[in-house]
Amino acid sequence: MDISGKVAIVTGAASGIGRAVAQVLGEAGAAGIVIADIDLAGANETRERLEAETPAQGLVVETNVADEDQVNAMVEKTVARFSRVDILVINAGICPMVPWDDTTLESWNRILEINLTGAYLCSKAVLPHMRHNKFGRLVFISSAGAFMGSVTGHVAYGASKAGMIALMKVLAKEFAVEGILANAIAPGSIDTPITDSFGVDAKRRFAEASSLGRQGTPRELADAVLFLVSDRSTYVNGATLHVNAGSLLV
Numbered sequence: 001m002d003i004s005g006k007v008a009i010v011t012g013a014a015s016g017i018g019r020a021v022a023q024v025l026g027e028a029g030a031a032g033i034v035i036a037d038i039d040l041a042g043a044n045e046t047r048e049r050l051e052a053e054t055p056a057q058g059l060v061v062e063t064n065v066a067d068e069d070q071v072n073a074m075v076e077k078t079v080a081r082f083s084r085v086d087i088l089v090i091n092a093g094i095c096p097m098v099p100w101d102d103t104t105l106e107s108w109n110r111i112l113e114i115n116l117t118g119a120y121l122c123s124k125a126v127l128p129h130m131r132h133n134k135f136g137r138l139v140f141i142s143s144a145g146a147f148m149g150s151v152t153g154h155v156a157y158g159a160s161k162a163g164m165i166a167l168m169k170v171l172a173k174e175f176a177v178e179g180i181l182a183n184a185i186a187p188g189s190i191d192t193p194i195t196d197s198f199g200v201d202a203k204r205r206f207a208e209a210s211s212l213g214r215q216g217t218p219r220e221l222a223d224a225v226l227f228l229v230s231d232r233s234t235y236v237n238g239a240t241l242h243v244n245a246g247s248l249l250v
C-alpha cells in the first residue's frame with residue numbers, strides 16, 4: 001500500500017492510536033505528517049520518532065480541535081509548509097467515564113465539542129484544499145461504542161462517536177464526485193492510555209470480549225487506516241470498518 005508524496009494531518013497524534021497512524025503513514029511513504037494535538041510534549045516525541053524511523057517530515061501544530069480558529073490556523077500552517085493536504089485522520093478524542101447520574105450539560109458539551117464538533121471543524125477546514133486538488137481521503141476514528149449503545153459511563157461518548165459516523169456519511173455522499181472519499185473506523189478496545197485510564201479490571205473485560213482474547217495494538221488499528229488512505233482503496237466510500245476482533249459478535 002503506497003501513499004508516496006502524500007501529506008496527512010493526524011489529529012490526536014501525540015499518543016496512542018494517532019501516534020501509530022503517523023508512524024505507519026510515514027513508513028508507507030507520506031512526504032509530510034502534521035501532528036495536531038493539545039499535548040505539545042507528546043506531539044514532539046511523535047515527530048522525533050517519525051523523522052528518525054521514516055523518511056517523512058513531521059510538523060507539530062499545537063491545536064485544540066474544538067477551537068475553530070486553532071483548527072483553521074493548523075490547516076493554513078500545513079499548506080504553508082507542504083503546499084497541500086491529501087489525508088485527514090480525525091482521531092483526537094476524549095473518553096471520560098461519566099455515568100448517567102453524573103452527566104451534566106457541561107460534561108456532555110465538552111465531550112461533544114471535542115469528539116464531534118472537532119471532527120466537523122477539521123473536515124470543514126481541509127475540504128477547500130482537497131476540492132481544489134480533486135483528491136482527498138478522510139478517516140473518522142469513531143468507536144465500537146457508537147454501535148453498542150456504549151458501555152457504562154459513556155453516555156455522551158457513545159453519542160459523539162455515532163454522530164461522527166453520520167457526519168462521515170454526509171461527506172462521503174457529497175464529495176465523492178470531487179475525488180474525496182470519507183470512511184470511518186470503529187475500533188474495539190485498543191491498548192492505549194485511554195483504556196489504561198479505566199483500570200486493570202476493565203482492560204481484562206475488554207480483552208475477554210474479543211474473539212482473540214486480547215486488546216488490539218495501536219499499529220493494528222493504524223494498518224486499517226493505511227488501507228483506507230492508500231492507492232489500494234479507491235471504491236470504498238461511506239463505509240465503517242470494524243476493527244475489534246469480533247467483540248461486537250453476539
Ligand SMILES: NC(=O)c1ccc[n+]([C@@H]2O[C@H](COP(=O)([O-])OP(=O)(O)OC[C@H]3O[C@@H](n4cnc5c(N)ncnc54)[C@H](O)[C@@H]3O)[C@@H](O)[C@H]2O)c1
Nearest residue numbers: 012014015016017037038064065092093143189190192194
Ligand atoms: N483505545 C481504544 O480502545 C479506543 C476505542 C475506540 C475508539 N477510540 C478512539 O481513538 C481515538 C484515539 O484514542 P487513543 O486510544 O489513542 O487515546 P489517547 O488518549 O492515547 O490519544 C488521544 C489523543 O487525543 C488528544 N486530544 C484530546 N483532546 C484533544 C483536543 N481537544 N484537541 C486535540 N487533541 C486532543 C490527546 O492529547 C491524545 O494525544 C479517540 O478518538 C478514541 O475515542 C479509542
